[in-house]
Amino acid sequence: MERTLIIIKPDGVQRGLVGEVIKRFEQRGLRIAGLKLMQIPRELAEEHYAEHKGKSFYESTVNYITSAPVVVMCLEGPNAIAAARQTMGATRPTEAAPGSIRADFGLDISRNIVHGSDSPATAEREIALYFKPEELISYQRSSDVWLKE
Numbered sequence: 001m002e003r004t005l006i007i008i009k010p011d012g013v014q015r016g017l018v019g020e021v022i023k024r025f026e027q028r029g030l031r032i033a034g035l036k037l038m039q040i041p042r043e044l045a046e047e048h049y050a051e052h053k054g055k056s057f058y059e060s061t062v063n064y065i066t067s068a069p070v071v072v073m074c075l076e077g078p079n080a081i082a083a084a085r086q087t088m089g090a091t092r093p094t095e096a097a098p099g100s101i102r103a104d105f106g107l108d109i110s111r112n113i114v115h116g117s118d119s120p121a122t123a124e125r126e127i128a129l130y131f132k133p134e135e136l137i138s139y140q141r142s143s144d145v146w147l148k149e
């Protein structure tokens, strides 16, 4: 069982895609362990994107992610990180696989609708940035037995 951190970015919220994005992760089989609407404070965004500090897109990415509300989710399931990344598609929407969220709804790398953790270490770090332990709930759904052998 793995956990990953997903953010529906300001473009996803403003374009009314919250339900559509959550639906795709849910129908993939991923289970919601935590979910909230928030506006990310600048300090938190800088910490989240610290690895990109100094890159050309760092400032604009931090400005953008803090500009309007986002929906933050912790999803869990077998291979949750890889599965969520596949459901999202490649960072650049024009390189994302057809049928993925970014290919179906995006055009530009700076407005790519959704963020997802890219490794187990990143997931652990990012989940801790956005959720207190008591905000995450571990539970079973009756469908879980049909999702993994």
Ligand code: CMP
Pocket: 057, 061, 091, 109, 110, 111, 112, 114, 115, 116
């Ligand atoms: P995300 O998965 O949130 O991680 C970093 C974000 O920076 C990325 O998605 C993009 O939205 C944004 N970004 C903007 N320009 C670039 C770029 N040239 N390369 C990578 N990420 C970029």
